[in-house]
Amino acid sequence: MVEYYSTNQGVPTVDLADALLKGQAGDRGLFMPRPITPLSSKLLARARDLPYPELASQILAPYAEGVFSRETLDDICADAYDYPVPLEKVDGERYVMRLDQGPTASFKDFAARFMGRALGRLVRERGRELLILTATSGDTGSAVANAFSGVEGIKVLVLFPIDEVSNRQRKQMTTLGGNVATIAVDGKFDHCQALVKQAFSDPDLTGLDLSSANSINIGRLLPQSVYYVYAASRLADIARGEKVIFSVPSGNFGDMMGGMLAFHSGLPVSRFIISTNANDEVPRFLETGAYSKIDPSRTCISNAMNVGHPSNLARLVDLYGGRMNEKGDLSEPADMERMRRDIFAVSIDDDETRRTIGEVWNKHEVMLEPHGAVGWAGLMRYLEQNPHMSDRTAISLETAHPAKFPEEIKVITGRDPELPPSLEGIESAVEHYGRMEADYAAFKDHLQREYKK
Numbered sequence: 001m002v003e004y005y006s007t008n009q010g011v012p013t014v015d016l017a018d019a020l021l022k023g024q025a026g027d028r029g030l031f032m033p034r035p036i037t038p039l040s041s042k043l044l045a046r047a048r049d050l051p052y053p054e055l056a057s058q059i060l061a062p063y064a065e066g067v068f069s070r071e072t073l074d075d076i077c078a079d080a081y082d083y084p085v086p087l088e089k090v091d092g093e094r095y096v097m098r099l100d101q102g103p104t105a106s107f108k109d110f111a112a113r114f115m116g117r118a119l120g121r122l123v124r125e126r127g128r129e130l131l132i133l134t135a136t137s138g139d140t141g142s143a144v145a146n147a148f149s150g151v152e153g154i155k156v157l158v159l160f161p162i163d164e165v166s167n168r169q170r171k172q173m174t175t176l177g178g179n180v181a182t183i184a185v186d187g188k189f190d191h192c193q194a195l196v197k198q199a200f201s202d203p204d205l206t207g208l209d210l211s212s213a214n215s216i217n218i219g220r221l222l223p224q225s226v227y228y229v230y231a232a233s234r235l236a237d238i239a240r241g242e243k244v245i246f247s248v249p250s251g252n253f254g255d256m257m258g259g260m261l262a263f264h265s266g267l268p269v270s271r272f273i274i275s276t277n278a279n280d281e282v283p284r285f286l287e288t289g290a291y292s293k294i295d296p297s298r299t300c301i302s303n304a305m306n307v308g309h310p311s312n313l314a315r316l317v318d319l320y321g322g323r324m325n326e327k328g329d330l331s332e333p334a335d336m337e338r339m340r341r342d343i344f345a346v347s348i349d350d351d352e353t354r355r356t357i358g359e360v361w362n363k364h365e366v367m368l369e370p371h372g373a374v375g376w377a378g379l380m381r382y383l384e385q386n387p388h389m390s391d392r393t394a395i396s397l398e399t400a401h402p403a404k405f406p407e408e409i410k411v412i413t414g415r416d417p418e419l420p421p422s423l424e425g426i427e428s429a430v431e432h433y434g435r436m437e438a439d440y441a442a443f444k445d446h447l448q449r450e451y452k453k
């Protein structure tokens, strides 16, 4: 049976239920599954014929053994994955996988929707009531709020910086109502984050059963391995071992760790390209073996990837036999040679990102947004340096819908990206949100008043 250990190795292993409910391990490490169960040859052979939700359930089953029955898992996946995952041909054997068709139009829906349903089941079974507290600079808050909207036994409170989220991003969170509340903080994202962190460590608030649902939760990682298997099975003969290339635009490296789980389960992949924006701490780490974070992180147009110290890096190091704590200190080196064989890391600046959006539109009439363009540009860089790979099937991940970045894209392509159905109607929906100074005493008072049990 799969158990979950901490990358800091300081606490006993737990099952999936505890890993989901706790989020972070007690020693501040991140949970990792052991063993990473191999994809059976039967599953590899059948994968291409399985609809997405069924494939998801089969891949996730070993990780949920003893916690969710196959029937429950089938239900969770059928309910979570009710939208398409288009594989769009760009040129030759090169594709874009659009992970932007979920209700909040970013790939974070894949993880958040699984997590919402899984946690919902657990709290109902255990008769608990959770308050999910989350700070957001945009995409995470809307994906989490949307995924937990209407889930019984769970309330959600999202804090966002009043001037740092776009109108569309704000409306995705503030128009849900029901069990989802939002507060606009007069401050920056860092202030929101600090308020949330302080609440989590405040002994006066333990009675509220706070939970975070943030990106380090293993419940957000596991489901992100599924679309790699899905795409490869549709575009290559994986049952015979035909290998593909993936390019993953990366910030906190949760998306890419999903790919790594699939790869270490036996999905035939010749190389993962991880493309960052100007926050190039991981490409430099791969090159030199030495790690230093970037603080403060650099501001780029692919704003969901403005991360100067990716929390999931500790998981990657762990997977390659090393040890890194939450601060980024390496106490045991990873097998860098093997990591470099599996991963090609590259940093793409804003100029190249914009140029890529323009070129891909002009040459292929395929519309990319800044994050996906970073991924595509990374793939092009890799193929330039590895021309013998140019016939291989390559899949670049598009992590958000272009309509989330209409201004940038209009300037570059002269077109207004079409609004996906998920974003239609949002302009006129009624918003509800509180406002607050970035003041912990006021925040605590609000929590105690509104969420007292």
Ligand SMILES: *Cc1c(COP(=O)(O)O)cnc(C)c1O
Binding pocket: 106, 107, 108, 139, 140, 249, 250, 251, 252, 253, 254, 255, 256, 304, 305, 371, 399, 400
């Ligand atoms: C969060 C996000 C990313 C980065 O994903 P990580 O898992 O943090 O590497 C990329 N693109 C978009 C649109 C995102 O919202």
